[in-house]
Amino acid sequence: MERHLDEELEHLNQELLKMGAYAEEAIYKSVEALKSRDKAMAQGVIDGDSRIDQLELTIDEKCIDLIARYQPMAKDLRFITTGIKINAELERIADIAVDIAQRTLEIVDKPLLKPLVNIPRLATIAQKMIKMAIDSFVNGDSELARKVLLSDSEVDNLRNVIQKALVEDYMVKDSSTAPRAVQLLLIARFLERICDHTTNIAEDVVYMVRAEVVRHHPEKLK
Amino acid sequence: MERHLDEELEHLNQELLKMGAYAEEAIYKSVEALKSRDKAMAQGVIDGDSRIDQLELTIDEKCIDLIARYQPMAKDLRFITTGIKINAELERIADIAVDIAQRTLEIVDKPLLKPLVNIPRLATIAQKMIKMAIDSFVNGDSELARKVLLSDSEVDNLRNVIQKALVEDYMVKDSSTAPRAVQLLLIARFLERICDHTTNIAEDVVYMVRAEVVRHHPEKLK
Numbered sequence: 001m002e003r004h005l006d007e008e009l010e011h012l013n014q015e016l017l018k019m020g021a022y023a024e025e026a027i028y029k030s031v032e033a034l035k036s037r038d039k040a041m042a043q044g045v046i047d048g049d050s051r052i053d054q055l056e057l058t059i060d061e062k063c064i065d066l067i068a069r070y071q072p073m074a075k076d077l078r079f080i081t082t083g084i085k086i087n088a089e090l091e092r093i094a095d096i097a098v099d100i101a102q103r104t105l106e107i108v109d110k111p112l113l114k115p116l117v118n119i120p121r122l123a124t125i126a127q128k129m130i131k132m133a134i135d136s137f138v139n140g141d142s143e144l145a146r147k148v149l150l151s152d153s154e155v156d157n158l159r160n161v162i163q164k165a166l167v168e169d170y171m172v173k174d175s176s177t178a179p180r181a182v183q184l185l186l187i188a189r190f191l192e193r194i195c196d197h198t199t200n201i202a203e204d205v206v207y208m209v210r211a212e213v214v215r216h217h218p219e220k221l222k
Numbered sequence: 223m224e225r226h227l228d229e230e231l232e233h234l235n236q237e238l239l240k241m242g243a244y245a246e247e248a249i250y251k252s253v254e255a256l257k258s259r260d261k262a263m264a265q266g267v268i269d270g271d272s273r274i275d276q277l278e279l280t281i282d283e284k285c286i287d288l289i290a291r292y293q294p295m296a297k298d299l300r301f302i303t304t305g306i307k308i309n310a311e312l313e314r315i316a317d318i319a320v321d322i323a324q325r326t327l328e329i330v331d332k333p334l335l336k337p338l339v340n341i342p343r344l345a346t347i348a349q350k351m352i353k354m355a356i357d358s359f360v361n362g363d364s365e366l367a368r369k370v371l372l373s374d375s376e377v378d379n380l381r382n383v384i385q386k387a388l389v390e391d392y393m394v395k396d397s398s399t400a401p402r403a404v405q406l407l408l409i410a411r412f413l414e415r416i417c418d419h420t421t422n423i424a425e426d427v428v429y430m431v432r433a434e435v436v437r438h439h440p441e442k443l444k
Binding site for chain 2 (some may be wrong): 073
């Protein structure tokens with residue numbers, strides 16, 4: 001039975017990695033659609049969300065089923081309950097990619113306000129953070145999770161730069177740009193929110209690993 | 223042992239109700255501070271967040287401990303794992319109240335752009351939704367949870383009204399209002415996000431109740 005649970009947990013890892021990959025892809029495509037004015041790609045992100053919702057339910061059921069069937073103790077139990085929380089965060093992240101795709105559809109027919117540099121940069125950071133956060137969970141690597149947390153100030157800075165430029169260089173100087181500038185500002189905020197969810201995942205991993213350390217190796221706390 | 227778990231679950235309910243009350247209070251105070259230009263109140267929301275973070279950890283530990291000690295099956299297990307997710311959502315909601323308080327501190331020294339009507343209205347809806355969502359969990363009341371889900375379109379409409387007014391009546395007409403209008407727009411978005419988290423809670427409750435119905439009373443699905 002013990003080995004069987006290990007196999008099940010390995011399968012759970014694979015499912016969460018898949019969920020993470022779906023979320024990364026949704027972010028990439030939503031911002032790529034914005035950059036390249038590609039309506040079909042934006043629509044694809046919106047249509048693809050049901051696949052992610054379905055996988056979330058499957059993983060959630062899997063986690064509850066594993067707890068009920070194996071009654072795992074300590075480390076494994078904490079791994080599974082953390083998996084439940086991470087799964088929910090990834091679903092939220094994919095939802096936000098849908099929000100970005102919807103904003104994109106709203107402005108795609110209007111002239112581009114400016115060449116997009118910092119928004120795609122923010123999207124790339126978000127994708128990297130998701131990958132690191134999931135890897136940190138799968139490997140129980142709290143150091144890697146801490147690196148995700150360190151990215152947070154870079155994200156805040158970049159979002160501030162984007163917001164300041166949109167308000168001061170566009171809205172204030174030429175009020176006719178406001179409707180489009182607001183949409184870009186919201187997209188930057190959506191990306192920041194994705195990073196916040198990723199930070200939640202990393203915090204959950206740090207907490208999962210530390211709680212384990214505290215319970216079984218109190219000497220490591222010194 | 224059975225009765226003991228019931229008592230523990232009742233205690234978990236009380237803790238989650240307390241968490242919900244804290245979150246509601248943080249939202250109320252963050253928007254009240256904005257309305258009444260009260261810096262101390264805004265700062266109080268920011269300072270009070272550590273209390274909510276601490277309660278989140280306590281509840282999370284409690285849930286894992288209950289699973290480990292009682293190895294609950296089916297209904298009780300699903301109740302506890304749903305509690306873990308709801309607890310996380312409430313902590314995020316309180317974090318967003320902190321975001322609102324921070325925006326408030328940024329604009330509190332500048333002249334009020336306009337009398338605030340719809341933003342406080344949105345905050346009131348958010349508070350009601352939280353209360354209903356937690357009550358629906360505590361009572362396993364999926365009908366009440368569905369009512370929370372129905373509020374979502376009201377929230378979206380109100381947020382659209384707020385955003386449209388800020389962009390069209392302020393930013394576009396007088397570009398010098400843009401920096402303040404953007405802050406109000408972000409606050410409206412933060413409140414919408416709080417409602418999204420509350421919707422997540424209600425969806426979790428519907429799912430919790432339905433999964434139970436499906437497992438034990440398949441005839442109810444017809």
